Amino acid sequence: MFEKLKLRGKLIKAFRTAEIYRVIKRGDRTSYQFPEIHRIDHQHTYTRYAFSLLNGIDPELLNKKRWALRQVLGSNIEVNGSLKNFSITVHHKSLPKKLHFLNMSMKSFTLILRKWSFPYALVRISMEALSHGILRI
Numbered sequence: 647m648f649e650k651l652k653l654r655g656k657l658i659k660a661f662r663t664a665e666i667y668r669v670i671k672r673g674d675r676t677s678y679q680f681p682e683i684h685r686i687d688h689q690h691t692y693t694r695y696a697f698s699l700l701n702g703i704d705p706e707l708l709n710k711k712r713w714a715l716r717q718v719l720g721s722n723i724e725v726n727g728s729l730k731n732f733s734i735t736v737h738h739k740s741l742p743k744k745l746h747f748l749n750m751s752m753k754s755f756t757l758i759l760r761k762w763s764f765p766y767a768l769v770r771i772s773m774e775a776l777s778h779g780i781l782r783i
Contacts, residue, residue, distance in 0.1 A: 653686050657695050657734075660718035664711035668700050681732075693736045705729055 661667055661680045668679040681703070685696040699705060708715075708725055715734065716723055722737040 649688060650686050653688060653693060653695070654683060656718065657683060657686075657697070660715050663718050664707075664714035666699075666703065666707055666711060668703065691738055693738070695734045695736075696731075697733075698731045705732075708732060 658680055662678070666681065670677045670679055679700060681697045681699045683695065683697045685694075687694040687696075699708075705728065708727075712723070712725065715725070719734065719736050720738075722739075724735040724737070726733050726735070
């Protein structure tokens with residue numbers, strides 16, 4: 647239960663850092679109105695925030711301030727949506743920088759690659775580069 651509240655607070659902190667809010671002044675008091683958060687979906691591999699921007703907030707502000715969102719939420723974020731409704735997906739793990747296959751023959755390597763859904767051209771180029779010693783994995 648408290649996990650979603652923590653995630654909600656983290657998203658509001660990201661909005662505050664990226665300055666995605668509306669300022670409301672009443673006398674000497676200033677309050678901030680943030681985008682409305684509809685849903686937080688926390689899974690093992692990702693967290694998805696669904697929200698809608700307030701009327702009058704530029705949707706391009708999300709793309710312009712993506713760096714600020716990345717600083718608070720993490721570097722592996724994906725922003726989807728248009729006009730008013732958006733979702734931010736935060737992937738918990740990034741892709742590995744290097745693939746390490748030790749003592750693996752070319753035949754077993756191709757069997758592993760065929761299980762994954764790569765475009766044929768990519769697999770073909772990679773196989774030729776491996777067989778000629780151009781590409782190191």
